[in-house]
Amino acid sequence: MIEMIKVSKWFGLFQVLKDIDLAVARGQKVVVCGPSGSGKSTLIRLVNRLEVHQAGRVIVDGVELDDDPKKTDLVRREVGMVFQSFNLFPHLTVLENLTLAPVWVKHVPRKEAEGTAMHFLERVRIPEQAGKYPSQLSGGQQQRVAIARALCMRPKLMLFDEPTSALDPEMIKEVLDVMVELAREGMTMMVVTHEMGFARTVADRVVFMDGGRIVEAAPPADFFSAPKTDRAKLFLSQVLGH
Amino acid sequence: MKWLRDNLFAGGVSTLFTVLVLVLFFKLVPPFIDWAFLDAVWKPDSKACRASEGACWGFIAEKHRFILFGTYPYDLHWRPAIATVLLIGLWIFSAIRRFWKSWLTLVWLAGLTVIGILMWGGILGIPYVENERWGGLILTLLLTTFGVAFAFPLSILLALGRRSDMPVIRGLCVGYIELIRGVPLISLLFMASVMLPLFLPHGVTIDKLLRAQIAMIMFAAAYLAEVVRGGLQAIPKGQYDAAHALALPYWRRTYLIILPQALRISVPPLMNTFIAFFKDTSLVLIIGLFDLLSTVKISLNEPAWAGFGVEAYLFASIVYFVFCYSMSRYSRRLEQQR
Numbered sequence: 045m046i047e048m049i050k051v052s053k054w055f056g057l058f059q060v061l062k063d064i065d066l067a068v069a070r071g072q073k074v075v076v077c078g079p080s081g082s083g084k085s086t087l088i089r090l091v092n093r094l095e096v097h098q099a100g101r102v103i104v105d106g107v108e109l110d111d112d113p114k115k116t117d118l119v120r121r122e123v124g125m126v127f128q129s130f131n132l133f134p135h136l137t138v139l140e141n142l143t144l145a146p147v148w149v150k151h152v153p154r155k156e157a158e159g160t161a162m163h164f165l166e167r168v169r170i171p172e173q174a175g176k177y178p179s180q181l182s183g184g185q186q187q188r189v190a191i192a193r194a195l196c197m198r199p200k201l202m203l204f205d206e207p208t209s210a211l212d213p214e215m216i217k218e219v220l221d222v223m224v225e226l227a228r229e230g231m232t233m234m235v236v237t238h239e240m241g242f243a244r245t246v247a248d249r250v251v252f253m254d255g256g257r258i259v260e261a262a263p264p265a266d267f268f269s270a271p272k273t274d275r276a277k278l279f280l281s282q283v284l285g286h
Numbered sequence: 287m288k289w290l291r292d293n294l295f296a297g298g299v300s301t302l303f304t305v306l307v308l309v310l311f312f313k314l315v316p317p318f319i320d321w322a323f324l325d326a327v328w329k330p331d332s333k334a335c336r337a338s339e340g341a342c343w344g345f346i347a348e349k350h351r352f353i354l355f356g357t358y359p360y361d362l363h364w365r366p367a368i369a370t371v372l373l374i375g376l377w378i379f380s381a382i383r384r385f386w387k388s389w390l391t392l393v394w395l396a397g398l399t400v401i402g403i404l405m406w407g408g409i410l411g412i413p414y415v416e417n418e419r420w421g422g423l424i425l426t427l428l429l430t431t432f433g434v435a436f437a438f439p440l441s442i443l444l445a446l447g448r449r450s451d452m453p454v455i456r457g458l459c460v461g462y463i464e465l466i467r468g469v470p471l472i473s474l475l476f477m478a479s480v481m482l483p484l485f486l487p488h489g490v491t492i493d494k495l496l497r498a499q500i501a502m503i504m505f506a507a508a509y510l511a512e513v514v515r516g517g518l519q520a521i522p523k524g525q526y527d528a529a530h531a532l533a534l535p536y537w538r539r540t541y542l543i544i545l546p547q548a549l550r551i552s553v554p555p556l557m558n559t560f561i562a563f564f565k566d567t568s569l570v571l572i573i574g575l576f577d578l579l580s581t582v583k584i585s586l587n588e589p590a591w592a593g594f595g596v597e598a599y600l601f602a603s604i605v606y607f608v609f610c611y612s613m614s615r616y617s618r619r620l621e622q623q624r
Contacts, residue, residue, distance in 0.1 A: 094527055120533035131528035135546045144542060145532035197532065 045070045045201055045232050046091055051100035053086060060086050062256040064100070070200075073233045075243040075264075078253035079279060084236045087253065088203050091234065092116075092123045105200060121149065124194030128206040130186045132178040138165070138189050139174040142196045150197065157196070164192040168222050184215030188222055195226075202226065204235040238283055244268060252276045332590045345594045346601050349585040353601070356421015356576035362413070366424045369401045373427050381616055383623070401428075417495050421576030423605065429499060429567040429577065434560060436503045441510030446540065448515055459511075466508035471569055474501045479573040498570050506563045513555045517548035557617035561610045578602055 046068040053061040060083045068074050076084045089095040090102055093109050093116045102109045104119045133141050142161035146152040152160070165171040168188035170181075178186055187207055194202060204223065208216045220242050227233055227246040237243070243250050243264050250267040252260040252275075260267065260276050271277045294304040325340025330348035346353075355366045376397045380390060405424070408414030420428075447459035466474070478501035479494060486492070521544055529539040549556070571580035582602045586595055 092531055094530055117533055117535070120531060123531070125527075125531035127524060127527060129522075129524050131522075131524035133525065133528070133543055133547075135550070145534060148538050148542065149533050149535075193532075 045072070045105060046234065047101075047103040048090070049101045049103075051090065051097045051102060053083075053090070053095065053097050053099075060256050061090075061097070064258060066251065066258065066261075068232065068234060070232055071230050072248045073227050073231075073235070073246050074249050074251055075247040076234065076236045076251045076253060077238060077240075077243070077279070077283075078259075082253040083256040084253050085205055088205050088234055088236050091201075091203055092120050092125055094125075121197065122200045123203060124197055124199035124201070125203040126187070126190050126194055126205065126207045128209050130178070130183070130190045130210070132186055132190055132193070134178050137175055137177055138170075138181070141178070141189060142193050145193070146196050160196055161192070164195045165189075167195070167225075168192045169218075182215060183211045184218045187211065187215075187219045191219075191222055191226075201232045201234070204233065204237065206236050206238075208237065208239060240268070240280075240283055252279065254279075335594065341597050342594045343597060345585075345591050345597050349591070349598075350601075352422075352585050353578070353581045353598075354422045356425065356581045357419045358421060359413075359415060359419065362407075362415065365404045365407065365412070365415075366420070366422065369404045370424045370427060372397060372401055372404075373424070373431060377431075417493065420495070422581050423578050425570075425576065426564075426567050426578045429502060429570065430564045432499055433502045433506050433563060433567070437506035437510055437563075440503065440507040442514055442545065444507060444511035445514035445518055448511065449518060463508045463511050466504055467512075471502070471505050471566055472572055474505055475569060475573050477501070494573065495575060498573060498575055502563075502567065502570075505566075506559070509559050509563075510556065513552050513559055514548065516555065517550075517552035518544065520551050521547055553617055553620050557613055561613050564609060564613070565606060578605060 046066065048064050048066040051061055051064040052059065064087060066074075066087075076087060078084050086095050090097050090109075091104055093102075097109075105122050107115050107119050109115060109119060132138075133144070136144065139158060139161055142164065143154065143157040146157040146160065147154055162171055162174065165174055168191055170185055170188055173181055173185060173189070178189065181189065191207075207223070208219050211219060216239070220239060223233075223235070223242065224246055233246075235242070235247075247264045249261055250264050251258055252267065252271075252273075254275050259273050260271065262272075267276070268280065271280055295301045320340065322341050325338055327335045327338045327340060327342050327344050328347065330344040332342075332344070335342035335344055351360070351363055354370075355363045358366050376394060379385060379393070385393075403409065404412075405420060406415060406417070444459050444463060447455045448463065450456045450459070475498055478497040482497055483491065525543055525547070526539075529543045534543065568577055568579035570577050571583065576584065579602055582598045586592060586598055
């Protein structure tokens with residue numbers, strides 16, 4: 045589903061990603077973790093080309109991403125993304141947020157798009173908020189709307205970029221519950237997060253990054269019980285230590 | 287008493303200012319009332335005016351039709367009068383958000399057609415009046431209406447172009463904005479009225495009014511573009527990320543996500559520019575068009591009425607103020623709405 049071969053990226057002179065090799069098969073769930081500045085967000089943003097790689101190859105669902113905007117468009121239609129800061133459209137209601145892309149990108153009839161939207165709002169357990177504006181919702185509700193918005197495009201792959209980092213502790217669970225449910229249904233997922241409990245429950249593989257490299261990649265059981273590198277040990281002690 | 291002490295006499299500086307303001311008030315206001323009302327002459331009689339100490343409102347009574355309608359044929363003044371009311375009505379109608387639907391464009395097209403027929407005539411049995419003779423308030427309003435109607439969309443394109451990834455488009459937009467902003471409006475109007483005809487092939491003429499209108503549109507667009515750009519820059523990067531991630535193409539993204547938010551943020555500075563533009567239309571007097579301010583100036587040329595400039599300009603100022611203040615109030619209301 046995702047294949048990265050020797051991918052590198054620079055911001056100016058600073059190299060954020062160094063020779064990344066990563067493959068995610070259909071149905072797999074991969075959790076990416078690592079200290080801040082390690083390049084995790086940049087890595088996940090390469091997948092739908094919100095960031096552009098400068099060396100190596102990125103292939104998503106059989107389409108190799110390059111300067112051709114048509115290919116980028118093709119990939120983005122199949123890939124849903126959820127952001128740390130929700131990024132809902134503040135001038136539109138929840139329902140309008142959900143129907144916008146299906147109607148204007150996939151040309152789904154409005155009635156049908158609204159039906160799909162209500163279906164996913166029920167899935168994330170907030171159908172009663174459909175007529176409200178994002179600013180009227182709590183952070184946890186907003187993030188669940190953002191997940192529903194991505195799902196309305198019927199993606200084959202979901203990207204999560206630190207989906208719970210901006211949330212109050214009591215709201216983290218309601219978002220994680222939705223994500224666990226999604227994982228159980230077989231969605232292919234790539235998740236940048238520090239929620240190690242989530243990683244342990246759903247991940248097929250944990251990818252640990254540091255300094256723009258993938259330092260370790262292993263099933264969660266192995267990664268948490270027997271990290272191979274000192275860097276990963278230190279990181280785990282810091283994340284799990286409190 | 288407590289309110290007085292807290293708000294007007296709290297401490298030395300506050301007391302000093304309160305006393306100062308009161309003294310100024312009693313020194314200035316009674317003489318003004320004497321001048322404007324008690325000693326004023328209301329009859330259109332210039333001899334009586336000269337004999338009196340007060341304001342000469344008779345001048346306005348005598349000249350108001352020329353000030354409002356310019357050199358438009360005197361017996362046909364009902365035509366610009368109806369056109370003026372119609373145009374103001376269209377603006378008020380469009381200010382109501384409930385009517386912000388696509389049919390509003392048709393209402394405007396119909397309204398402007400009627401105004402065009404009224405002003406030009408030549409059909410339906412009403413005599414033709416060439417637009418050299420248009421003047422006064424309707425000219426000011428028409429210059430503003432068409433100025434905003436063309437400059438605003440143009441400014442949005444310029445602002446978007448200035449933020450474009452394509453270097454040629456960006457360069458052209460930056461060049462246009464900087465060039466126009468670096469030149470006074472008066473010089474643009476001069477260029478449009480004097481220089482442009484020199485470059486046109488022999489026999490081709492563009493109407494003076496149209497040339498002035500084009501110059502004003504070009505000028506307003508450059509200023510508005512920078513206001514719109516300010517709004518565009520205030521949109522968080524996350525909004526673009528989300529729109530990209532949903533595969534929304536450029537124009538959809540711009541129209542559905544970015545512009546609605548950017549223009550809302552820009553309402554106060556936009557209205558500021560619109561108000562400035564409304565008043566800037568008075569600069570057309572420099573190339574011999576008779577807008578509201580020009581007609582005031584010309585009506586003072588008549589020897590019998592020379593010297594009553596204060597009354598005349600006060601009258602024009604009141605008219606301008608009514609329009610500008612209405613725009614300002616409306617913008618405040620728009621900001622408060624969701």
